[in-house]
Amino acid sequence: MGTEALHDLTAAYALDALDPTDRARYEAHLAQCDECREELASFTETAASLAYAVESPAPPPQLRERILETARAERPNVVPLRPRWAVPAAATAVVAVAAAIALAVWATSLSGKLDRARDARSAQERVAAILGSADARAFSAGRGRVVVTPNGSAALVVTQLRPAREGMRYEAWVADTGAPRRAGMFDARDGVTAVALGRRVAPGATVMVTEEKEAGANAPTHAPLITVKTS
Amino acid sequence: MNRKREHHESVAMGQTVSTMSRAFAHLSDEAVVALIARSDEQALAELYDRLGHVAYGLAVRVVRNGALAEDAVQDAFLTVWRNASTFMPERAKASTWVLTLVHRRAVDLVRREQRRRAEPLEAAGDPAGEGSAADAVWLRYERERVQDALRRLPDQQREALELAYYGGFSQSELAERLGQPIGTIKSRMFSGLARLRELLAEPMPEERTWEPKPSTT
Numbered sequence A: 001m002g003t004e005a006l007h008d009l010t011a012a013y014a015l016d017a018l019d020p021t022d023r024a025r026y027e028a029h030l031a032q033c034d035e036c037r038e039e040l041a042s043f044t045e046t047a048a049s050l051a052y053a054v055e056s057p058a059p060p061p062q063l064r065e066r067i068l069e070t071a072r073a074e075r076p077n078v079v080p081l082r083p084r085w086a087v088p089a090a091a092t093a094v095v096a097v098a099a100a101i102a103l104a105v106w107a108t109s110l111s112g113k114l115d116r117a118r119d120a121r122s123a124q125e126r127v128a129a130i131l132g133s134a135d136a137r138a139f140s141a142g143r144g145r146v147v148v149t150p151n152g153s154a155a156l157v158v159t160q161l162r163p164a165r166e167g168m169r170y171e172a173w174v175a176d177t178g179a180p181r182r183a184g185m186f187d188a189r190d191g192v193t194a195v196a197l198g199r200r201v202a203p204g205a206t207v208m209v210t211e212e213k214e215a216g217a218n219a220p221t222h223a224p225l226i227t228v229k230t231s
Numbered sequence B: 001m002n003r004k005r006e007h008h009e010s011v012a013m014g015q016t017v018s019t020m021s022r023a024f025a026h027l028s029d030e031a032v033v034a035l036i037a038r039s040d041e042q043a044l045a046e047l048y049d050r051l052g053h054v055a056y057g058l059a060v061r062v063v064r065n066g067a068l069a070e071d072a073v074q075d076a077f078l079t080v081w082r083n084a085s086t087f088m089p090e091r092a093k094a095s096t097w098v099l100t101l102v103h104r105r106a107v108d109l110v111r112r113e114q115r116r117r118a119e120p121l122e123a124a125g126d127p128a129g130e131g132s133a134a135d136a137v138w139l140r141y142e143r144e145r146v147q148d149a150l151r152r153l154p155d156q157q158r159e160a161l162e163l164a165y166y167g168g169f170s171q172s173e174l175a176e177r178l179g180q181p182i183g184t185i186k187s188r189m190f191s192g193l194a195r196l197r198e199l200l201a202e203p204m205p206e207e208r209t210w211e212p213k214p215s216t217t
Helices: A003-007 A010-014 A020-030 A034-053 A061-074 A096-102 A116-131 B002-014 B029-036 B041-063 B066-086 B094-113 B133-151 B155-165 B171-178 B182-201
Strands: A137-141 A144-148 A154-159 A168-175 A181-186 A192-196 A206-213 A226-229
Touching (some): A010 A034, A010 B182, A020 A034, A034 B041, A034 B094, A034 B133, A034 B155, A061 B041, A061 B066, A116 A154, A137 A226, A137 B066, A144 A206, A154 A206, B029 B041, B029 B094, B041 B094, B066 B094, B133 B182, B171 B182
Antiparallel strands (some): A144 A154, A154 A192, A168 A181, A168 A206, A206 A226
16 A cells, blocks of 8 residues: 555544554554654544544443542552653653554564565564554653563653764663573664564563664673663 | 643632542643553543543444453553553644554454444443533533534545445455445545545634533533
């Protein structure tokens, strides 16, 4: 599907009227298209106003109690590690659509043995799927943010990552109980860098980023530039 | 949108409200979400009190089942609870965020459960309960405003928007149901939503200028 055709899906996406395949494609496109993000933000607000046209029964009182009890039981679940104004807004990986609206993410490719272009495309789709997952949980530390779905698929979002030095690239690592294991090479992008990690992230595992020679390293060669613990 | 917020607040402050919500009455929805990001449970309760009614009404309309609607609303508010720190007020209103989460969840549920729209609507909730009087007035105003805009859309555009948004039909399901090419459906959705956006941006006609008035329901 070409870019034009994807652009045309904005209204349908705002109405949640896309089939799953188109939805995933559109979300991947969204990560790269400023124009669509702007249009979607506006259309989403219009679509949400349709909720007010419904003549609605009041919700049962026990619903309120159940929501508050469940929330209380989870607390403190995601306590921001720093005041929110200190977190670059674009680093936020959002959940579901509003997430996508807010999303200022340029997905980058993980290098691999496959053809770069094809790989880039599927990597973007994976990032969009993870950031768009309603069940995902997010963890932040410094400029890094890790979003993990219940099955362990994870995306790393970093703001203001400077380009790696000549001949070098960034490498992501996942450390669980043992030594850090390779989770993909990537390059910095202007503003926000987002990558789908090439390894599942178990609860409590730590995600790290180091700068390594282009071929990658078998173990981190220096202290990580970014460390995000997922607990 | 500031216009609406001012109305809402001026009404909310003049009414008898619970102690809990009085503490938050001066805050915008977005400020309430910022408190939720700091794990403030009372702020979550406040957001629910502001948006729970509309959220539940929307969910019931889409899933046509009280229990499933409760699930959709609960999921949405817990998503807000867990992810409030990621919310970007400069990109979207908090109410848009919450209603978008509810809608997405409701549509996913209705597609998964295959509870199709032909089924009769189950009795759900308490139709007489309208929350606080201030909320009731506000909701009625907003309902009339959006219903009015919908009525002014061309029939085919309105049909496409309503079947998609309230019916939970995907564009390919709609194409099949209406016997139209998918491109036609796509373009009706696009034109309809663009036109609705224009209509909602128009100021209310003079005689419809909204005044706070006691709820009669």
